[in-house]
Amino acid sequence: MGIAVRGLGDPDRLMPAVEQLARRHVHYGVLPEHYETVRAASPWTLERGLRDAFTAEVCDASPEVYHLLAAVMKNAAYACAASDAAYGPRSGTAGRFTASLQLRPGL
Numbered sequence: 243m244g245i246a247v248r249g250l251g252d253p254d255r256l257m258p259a260v261e262q263l264a265r266r267h268v269h270y271g272v273l274p275e276h277y278e279t280v281r282a283a284s285p286w287t288l289e290r291g292l293r294d295a296f297t298a299e300v301c302d303a304s305p306e307v308y309h310l311l312a313a314v315m316k317n318a319a320y321a322c323a324a325s326d327a328a329y330g331p332r333s334g335t336a337g338r339f340t341a342s343l344q345l346r347p348g349l
């Protein structure tokens with residue numbers, strides 16, 4: 243999450259890394275619905291992981307950052323899973339994706 247926050251200023255570098263992270267998560271056995279479970283647990287996890295660094299500002303910003311990351315990851319990992327299986331993993335999708343992404347609950 244910290245890497246993501248620092249990377250928000252440079253999305254051209256952040257997005258490909260997040261997409262690769264998403265594909266690794268498929269190999270960890272993560273399914274789309276698990277993102278909701280982790281979302282619900284994330285304030286608890288962040289508070290214990292960050293301790294004093296878990297400021298009110300971080301607390302306020304974290305749902306939005308998680309929502310963005312989860313949307314990017316799910317899109318990268320599952321939206322085109324069938325075509326990936328047929329043609330291999332895509333590359334260079336970050337620009338198109340960030341241009342077309344519409345954030346919406348449940349994506």
Ligand code: HEM
Pocket residue numbers: 243263266267270272273276277278280308311312315
């Ligand atoms: C915004 C969402 C998420 C982020 C930013 C994130 C980030 C990470 C990172 C950085 C790692 C370290 C390994 C690597 O780089 O491949 C990791 C590992 C892992 N994550 Fe996530 N994750 C997210 C969501 C999830 C969800 C929804 C699950 C499902 C329960 C999950 C399960 C795992 C598992 C099983 C590992 C491997 C742990 C290990 O083998 O030590 N993650 N995650």
